[in-house]
Amino acid sequence: MKFAVIVFPGSNCDHDAYHATKHVLGQDAEFVWHKDTTLKGADVVILPGGFSYGDYLRTGAIAQFSPVMTAVREFAGSGGPILGICNGFQVLCEAKLLPGALLRNKDLKFHCEHVGVRVEQTSTPFTNRASAGQVLKLPIAHGEGNYFADQVTLEQLESSGRVIFRYCDNGGRIADEANPNGSLNGIAGICNDRRNVVGLMPHPERACESALGSEDGLVLFDSVVASLASSGALMA
Template identity: 60%
Template sequence: MSKRIGVIVFPGSNCDHDAYHAMKHVMDADTEFLWHKDSDLSGIDLLIVPGGFSYGDYLRSGAIARFSPIMNAVMDFAKKGNPVLGICNGFQILLEAGLLPGAMLHNEDLRFVCKQVHIRVESNRSLFTSGMETGQVIRVPVSHGEGNYFIDEEGLARLEDQDQIAFRYCDENGQLTEESNFNGSVSAIAGITNPSGNVLGMMPHPERAMESVLGSDDGKLFFESVFNSLHIA
């Protein structure tokens, strides 16, 4: 049976078509848009909460989208162990919904950043990174103004103990430097999972790094890992 990818569309989403193109036209997967007022996720095998500026990022990023009708279904979907991927604003929404711990602050220099960066694979225990090597460096773009991940010391220790840190910002050689942690995230964190590993939030955009003409196709490594884990042809 064909696997289906669902891409949620909120008012203000601007990376939904990027995610759809990456899944449908690059990865050749059965992909559909899901409007934020939908509530039926039956038949969906992988759910993507894409980037953008849901509801204009009013109040704070992801805070209003968290109350969209579809989010009750998303939370049920995740709690049943199904895979959910939140990218950029999608990560912020998952934090606001309580599916992942921590919060997002404005970038340390208070500027919006849009550029290619390097991230290091910190754990390959989840289906999202199972096809990668720990310590592997991939090149992907970022595009955010509120990507400064924050969590208190106790929460950080819990992330470390439960192997929930998926990616950290690094330089091209995999070194963690002050310069490479451009937004000031705690412990240079670029992406985390929930304890069971079926929910991942990440600020970088692997769906925008699928074709070399765009500057990098390293994002394919990420989605190939996901698809192989889900046995998507």
């Protein structure tokens, strides 16, 4: 199975994602430059964290127009699994592959810490090996992770089970004190209508080895491997 890690100018978690998928997971992985027009035959696409285009204009705003995004849109349209992490989540929102937007953190501070993240839904390619209600210990590192959507969109996300991750305390409780950035409904990650595109602000790729303080992020990558294996993509 092959992972494509998209590299925009200013991406800085691309190597983390590559390391997690290639060396920890033992899968094939390849960097794909933002000017490339194909995904090099990848089965899974990761939009990594960082500061694409220096966060100029808005986070993820310029990256949505990169040449590679045409291929990413087509991949999304064909049902291919896409994971947007941190800045990758912001890019997916700007590209309209996911609804809503990420605003400046409510307290205006850049948060760099491990937080509790509750898995709300397991019916996505990136959470099928997790259990509903499972609490993951994942690092966050962002200044603009405050998820916002208009009321109608928010209600649609909630009623259709498209809120995939929420910030929580160690006991799995959703509370304002456990919400690091002011996200509506404590939202840390969502998926699209078809459920193949998932975006989240926390960094699962930085939590795949005990030496890094947590292995809880591995379940996202194990899930997509299992998902593709069961769908027969590995036979190709």
